[in-house]
Amino acid sequence: MQIVLPIEELQPGMFVDSVHKQKSGSGVKIKSRGMVRDKRIIDKLVEKGVLELNIDFTQSEVGVPEKYQAEQQANGANKADKYPQTSENDGALSKSLPKTKRTQKRTFSEENTLQQEFSAAMQTFEKNNRLIQSLYGDVTSGLKMDMSLLNEVSRDIVASVLRNSNAMAILTRIKDKDAYNWRHMTNCAILITVFAKHLGLPQYIIEQMALGAMLHDIGHAKLPQGLINKPGKFTELEYRAVKKHVAQSLGMSKGEDGITPLMLDMIINHHERLDGTGYPRRIKGDALSTAARMMAIVDVYDAITADQHHKEADEPINAMRFLLASKKQFDPILVQRFIKCMGVHPVGTIVKLTNERLGLVLEGNKHAPTSPIVRVFYNTKHLHHVTAKDLDLSDSDIKVVASVRPLDYQLNLSRLLKDQLLI
Structure with missing residues (x-):
């Protein structure tokens, strides 16, 4: 705050x-x-x-101070229930946002450079993933969910993203199929925070959305873990069992201190779709709030781009193509905004360039989405590292050929990020 x-x-x-x-x-x-x-x-x-x-x-x-605390609590209580909705026929997302909020001056500024923020973000990310893994294990064992821990983790994420949007977002690119269940919670909180900030939402809403994202799939911990981590496709019976995680997540969250209607909306509706093909209630269209629509996009994007027991991670550009092609299911305006927010080649992606080099995407170019700012670090012809050099592709004849998987060149992404970004 x-x-x-x-x-x-x-x-x-x-x-x-x-x-x-x-x-x-x-x-x-x-x-x-x-x-x-x-x-x-x-x-x-x-x-x-x-x-x-x-x-x-x-x-x-x-x-x-007490007088500011009372004001913030009053704002949250009075405005969370009125969080704007978009309709399928809206001409622009901005129409769904309250005018007073669209013109409201922000109380935060992005001052830290990527490298200034990355060191702290890396330490926070690794520490919090260990804490979330422990919490997930406790819930799986039947212990009560520690809401204070989830609050602390989500606050850390929001604070980092408000200082610099890219540092935490880069860390969502690190994949680990054995840690997917709890990393998905953290990754979704990071992505929804980056997305909400990009849309200019007020900070009290961003904070609620980050915690809602942390909680949206916690019900998975209550299901048989052999089922959740099963390689291969679910049978119809197994899929019906997996769907129960929504009710589990809602039951674990409802009534906890600090839980708002906005968070519960995100939890119960993140698998609903605009055309009514989702679950658990098959609601559609105007019945789905902006927050639920945003959560649906983020949830699917992270699931597609993550390593899981039943599949390997796909590249972000393919996840974006899927979302764009699913106009009947996902809000097309929000999908466009999400792609603009993340960039065609999101930060942390490794791209192959026309000069036979690899580049690590550091920052997107708003006016040239296919030409990000990259750190060139590897020669693909001779298969060796080169002296790192930052390059703005929008000011260069060099172009992106394709995004590549780190393992295609025997690269450890976690180690690469530390080598390239830690000051």
């Missing part, structure tokens, strides 16, 4: 994200975001003409 705070209310223990307002001509620039450790820092900011600051309470050592 980020809040604009007057300098008079700044206290030691608060984490400053950026200067929000300052006296004209003071020219204050905070070079490094960080914790306010003592009153001397506050006095210096006052002397330099700082009037308001963006405070990130997800990283602060003190709680949100």
Whole structure:
């Protein structure tokens, strides 16, 4: 949670994200975001003409002041139920978003470069995946779900994505079929956060959507794990059993502290489809909220691009083709927005270039979706690594030939990311 705070209310223990307002001509620039450790820092900011600051309470050592906490809770309670819906015939997604929210000034800014954020994101991602694996095992064993842990993990994800959209998104490209069940929870939370940020949704909605995504498939832990991890296709009887995970997820989440109607909507409706062919209730069209439609897209995209016991991961571009071709099932406007958000070649993808090199996609180009910014690192003709060099393909004659799997060139993606992106 980020809040604009007057300098008079700044206290030691608060984490400053950026200067929000300052006296004209003071020219204050905070070079490094960080914790306010003592009153001397506050006095210096006052002397330099700082009037308001963006405070990130997800990283602060003190709680949100009572008056702001009450305001945020009131906003969440009053607005979550009214989260906008889109219809199949909507001309644009923006029509479904409240005008006051579309023009609302954001309280966060993306200041960290990819490399600045990646180190922290990698550590957080690895730590949280271990925690989620442990939680999943506990639930499978019949223990109660630890909501405080899921809250903590989802807050970490939102904080990182708001600082830089690409760092966490790159990590969703790391595949492990034996960890799919809990990595899918984390990956979906990351992807929905990136997507919601791209759409300009307010932070209190993004936070709810991240937790909703963490919970959407937790019911899988209640089903026989031999069934969930079965190689090959399900029989009709097995598929009926698997569908029960929706009811399990809903039952485990409903009534827990902090659970909102928006989260429950995402959980119960993420397998529903616009044409009514989904489950468990076969609802369709206008009955499906924007949040449920977004969750459906993210859920399918991650499932297609992940290694699972019954299949190998497919490339993101093929997942996007599937979503585009399924206009009757997935909101076509949202699918277009998702592809624009992720890019034709999402960050973390390895692409083969026309100059016989491999490049790691670092960033998309909004005005040239097929020409991302890449880090060239490998010679495919002579099969050896080369000195890394960043290249904006929109300013180059070099083009992407195709995306490739890391194993095609005996590359370990996790190791590659650390070698190329850790400062």
